Amino acid sequence: MSMQMNSCRLYSAEQVRQHEPSAAQAAGVSMFTLMQRAGQSTFTYLRKRWPKARRIIVAVGVGNNGGDGFIVAALALQAGLDVALCVVQPERAFAGDAKRAAEQWLELGGQCLAADDVDFDAADVIVDALLGTGLSGEVRAPFVDIIARINASSTPVLSIDIPSGTHADTGAPVGISVQANATITFVGVKLGLVTGLGRQLCGELVFNDLGIRETFRPLASSSARLLYFSDAPTLPPRLNNAHKGANGRVLCIGGGEGMPGAIRLTAEAALRSGAGLVKVYCHPHSQPSVAAGRPEVMVSADDLMQMIAWASCIIIGPGLGRSEWSERVVRETIDALKLADKPTLVDADGLNLLVKMKLSVPSSRLIVTPHPGEAARMLDCDISSVEQDRFRAVKDIADNFNATTVLKGAGSLISDGKDCWVCAEGNPGMATAGMGDVLSGVLGALIAQGMSLTDAALRGVCMHAAAGDLAAQQGQRGMIASDLFPYLRQLNN
Structure with a gap:
């Protein structure tokens, strides 16, 4: 999804x-x-x-969303384009402003066609003005059939305000939804358009406040905020006499037997994001692989308690596995944190083991970074329930675990339990092994350098996504997690 807006507030449909x-x-x-x-x-x-579009099909329902569609059709007709306007449920009467827009269309000589009389493949662009944000319940006939026909067509689709059939607050399809190539939304950006399934369904998202931004904002309470890296919290410049110990000490715990790659990525990401010193505690069999090629990373399998006492931030989970060794490491880490309260990030199998072992992290500064599968285990539900309402899921995890929470995925969400942000950047090429491990390292490094958990999450998630976008300029397919390293270094200066 491409955004054509600055960082902005997000609103519910209501x-x-x-x-x-x-x-x-x-x-x-x-x-x-x-x-x-x-x-x-x-x-x-x-x-x-x-x-170059000359043939336009506008599909309208009978609400205000349909009224917008009539206006578009009239403008296209006046511009000399070939316009076909189909009305779903023509037997229902238009009312209010939608009726006025329909009358203007008819006064121009426009016709209202039945959906069966329209060939969606014959158009250059389809304008979707079927269902707006007022949809309640699942999409019903005859809209189900029309939306299915639009999606089956090869013609590009422009949706007005929201892809028809998409829940404005969650982004989930309400039974069935139009898959748009672009969506232009008005007055306030709706929550469901910027994360998860909604981000996919709306295609390119464009916003227009219709000239009432200054009067709308004081009236409406924003539910969340869309955030770009350019607007994320920043780190202060380094002092000229800074030394490595002053730039944070990150301990990365993971790398179970046969799984050295994840913790190796986490450790280098922490270094590339500015941490002064990075140690890895891993299974003895994983030590050689973790240390190979990156001598700046200190590796050990001894004296975990002493390493935790040394650290200014702890990351536990990447490549940890679910073995007896892994469970022992989790218990030892939690015991150590009871004596030394350190900011702690838990990811991957660290999260899975906490749930399995029914343990809680005794840190007053906890950050968790689940993907939807891990979030489902943390909430004791299925993945579809998480993806059906990502905003509720991230808030529930933040509340239940008393943790700053990053719910990863398209349009990653960050919640501190009170406020919520959505990362505007990132791309599908980042859906590959190791990206989450790199993110853990980025966040740990920022926390170790003195950022609060919330500020580190906001900066780190957006920096990670922005680095992914820079890496993707060479192509999304085939991009790997370590491709982000040079861009992380570039963006963090």
Whole structure:
């Protein structure tokens, strides 16, 4: 998903519905004027994105989303394009501003076709104005069939406000959803468009505040914030007389027998993200592989208690495994943390073992970084439940574990239990082995350098994603986790 907006606030559908009329009134404009602006901005974007398009199909429902569609169709007709407008459920009467927009379309000589009379493959662009944010319950007939036909078509799709059938607050399909190539959303960016399935369904996301941003913001409470690396918290410059011990000591615990790769990636990521000293505690059989090729990483399999006392931040989990050795290491780490309260990051099998062993980390500064599968185990639910509402899942984990939480995935979420942020950057090429291990190292290094857990999570997640985007400029397919290292170093200076 490509974003065409700066870091911004995110809103629930209800917040937008509730406050949009008052914001329009305060701005001195009517709701119909907002509908006209929405239609105009949609048509302007359509012409910019698909400048050679001549045949447009606009599919409308009977709500205000359909009214926006009528405005787009009228503008396309006036521009001399070949426009076919199909109305789903034509027997239902339009009302209010949508009725006024429909009447303007008819006054221009436009026709309203039945969906069966439209060939979606014959168009250059399909404009989806079927269902808006007011959808309640699952998509029903005849919308199910129309959405299926649109998705089966090879024609690119531009959705108005939200891909029809997508839940505005969670991004999950409500039975079935349009897969858009682009979505233009209005007034406030909806929560469900920027993470998980919603991020995929909306394609390129474009935002237009319709000219009421200044009156809308004071009225509506933001539920979360979309964050770019450029707006993330920063580290202060290093002092000229700084020494390695002043830049943080990171202890990476993991690398069970036969699994040295993950903790090796974590350790180098910590170094590349500015940690002054990095040690790895791993299984004796993994030591040679972890140490090979990176002499700056100190490796040991002895005296875990002493190493924990040495560290300014602890990372436990990458490549840890679930063996007897792994369980012993987890117990020893927790016992040590009872005596020395250290900021601690738990990831991967560290999370799985905590759940299995029914243990809690005795750290007042805990950060956890689950992917959806690990999150499901932490919440005792299935993965689909996590992905159906990622915002609820990240908040529940933060509350249940008293931890700053990063829920990884498309549009990674960060929650400190009170506030929530969504990482705007990242790409599908990052869905490969070791990326999460690199993220753990990045976060551990930032914490070791003195950042709070929340600031480290915000900076680290966005820096990791931005590095992935830079690496992806050489191609997403075939990108590997260690490709991020030079970009992490570049971005952290």
